[in-house]
Amino acid sequence: MSYKNYPMVSRIVFGRGSLNQLSDIIEPKRLNTKAPFIFLVDDVFQGNSWLTSRIPTAYDDTIIFISANEEPKTSQVDELVEQIILSHKDRPSGIIGIGGGTILDLAKAVSIMLTNEGEAKDYQGWDLVKTPAIYHVGIPTISGTGAEVSRTTVLTGPEKKLGINSDYTPFDQVILDPELTKDVPKDQWFYTGMDCYIHCIESLNGTFLNAFSQTYGEKAYDLCKEIFLDNNLSEEESQDKLMMASWHGGMSIAYSQVGVAHAMSYGLSYLLGTKHGIGNCIVFDHLEEFYPEGVKLFKQMKKSHNISLPQGICANLEDYQFDIMIDVALGLVPLWENAIGKHWNQVITREKLKALYQKM
Missing domain, CATH: 3.40.50.1970 (Rossmann fold)
Incomplete structure (x- = not known):
């Protein structure tokens, strides 16, 4: 090897x-x-x-x-x-x-x-x-x-x-x-912070996980929980810790990979121009099937900070537009392999992805 x-x-x-x-x-x-x-x-x-x-x-x-x-x-x-x-x-x-x-x-x-x-x-x-x-x-x-x-x-x-x-x-x-x-708007702070949180969830639940990724991922995950669920942090502590969570979250995927949320949000971004952080949030909100605990905690964080995500962004899309998003998402083979395993394409069908996109 x-x-x-x-x-x-x-x-x-x-x-x-x-x-x-x-x-x-x-x-x-x-x-x-x-x-x-x-x-x-x-x-x-x-x-x-x-x-x-x-x-x-x-x-x-x-x-x-x-x-x-x-x-x-x-x-x-x-x-x-x-x-x-x-x-x-x-x-x-x-x-x-x-x-x-x-x-x-x-x-x-x-x-x-x-x-x-x-x-x-x-x-x-x-x-x-x-x-x-x-x-x-x-x-x-x-x-x-x-x-x-x-x-x-x-x-x-x-x-x-x-x-x-x-x-x-x-x-x-x-x-x-x-x-x-210090001057980052609150919703932007949340969406980009959640990009880090989702890195951790996808890395820690992936088939590529190893001790290297895990140590960084767990640290970033703990920091995210503290930043987004613990109201006792000062603004400065929160800024310092989120900067380190971002670093550790990035390191956690360096030696492994991201997963379902990133693959699907690339599709949204390619077709609709959805920004990466908010795109990840929109997708992740519907991924209980893949990351039950992670999504549950995400919804808690969302509620805690009064964040409401855009709804129905795929409501008026035509079939060919869904196909474009699905093609982009399916092209990210290493992400699916990390999320599901070697035989991911038996689980992840075009129909399944379309049904998920239709919820968004």
């Missing part, structure tokens, strides 16, 4: 206010004064000097503000790469992503596509990237996706929604500053 020899983030700094060390961290990585750092920043921070004034730009460094209203697309990656190449003579010294999962995934993808030929869609899949990415740094401003730690970058392409899963995807450096999550 061969075991996966996968890379982890090689350097990480954690602590409130640690964003202030960004200059000291990246400056030694500057190739020369003409090779800029490119900062990809969530556009919710445009005009927010509390954050933007702390971005250490020098020489030809550039800040590109990006909307995270839609899930990241392969075409968006290609456009960013082209923009960066056309506006700078030298290859950048590095890409720094500051934002949620969408921005972090774009930062990972752009850093890969600056050194690999072709288009981003050519690399959707497992281990297709041949050339190491340029130096890239991840700075999450919301916790839960695990994008800061994972070896994938989830992208919607012309044919499918699938990540660039590779050894060159993980960040070279991550800065975990819980203070950056």
Whole structure:
């Protein structure tokens, strides 16, 4: 048997206010004064000097503000790469992503596509990237996706929604500053936090589970229960703990896999553009059959925070649209194999998936 020899983030700094060390961290990585750092920043921070004034730009460094209203697309990656190449003579010294999962995934993808030929869609899949990415740094401003730690970058392409899963995807450096999550709107905090919770449930209940995944998954699961069900935490404690839950949740799936909720939410996202966190919640709400205990606790968390999920998003879809979602979901073979086992396709039929989608 061969075991996966996968890379982890090689350097990480954690602590409130640690964003202030960004200059000291990246400056030694500057190739020369003409090779800029490119900062990809969530556009919710445009005009927010509390954050933007702390971005250490020098020489030809550039800040590109990006909307995270839609899930990241392969075409968006290609456009960013082209923009960066056309506006700078030298290859950048590095890409720094500051934002949620969408921005972090774009930062990972752009850093890969600056050194690999072709288009981003050519690399959707497992281990297709041949050339190491340029130096890239991840700075999450919301916790839960695990994008800061994972070896994938989830992208919607012309044919499918699938990540660039590779050894060159993980960040070279991550800065975990819980203070950056202070202004996250409540519903967004919940949906993204639940992405982390669902990572744990799918990992801990999967057939790929091993002691490595289990230790990370159990820790993240316990933290999620504390954050979303224990009302005694201060806001700061909650921010610190959710940032660590996100990290551990991301690690728990690194050596195993996600499952039914993620597979099906990719279908929603591909067809309807449903954002990842809320999509996972909408799907997970109907998965008692697969994760009875996990769904029961999820409903409790939902109630505790007065969260009501969108209903009937699939109500007016036509058969061909259900087929599109089902095709996307069924294409994610490793997720189904983890969730159900080797003979998953005897259990997971098109009819079964359609019936589940029709409930949403």
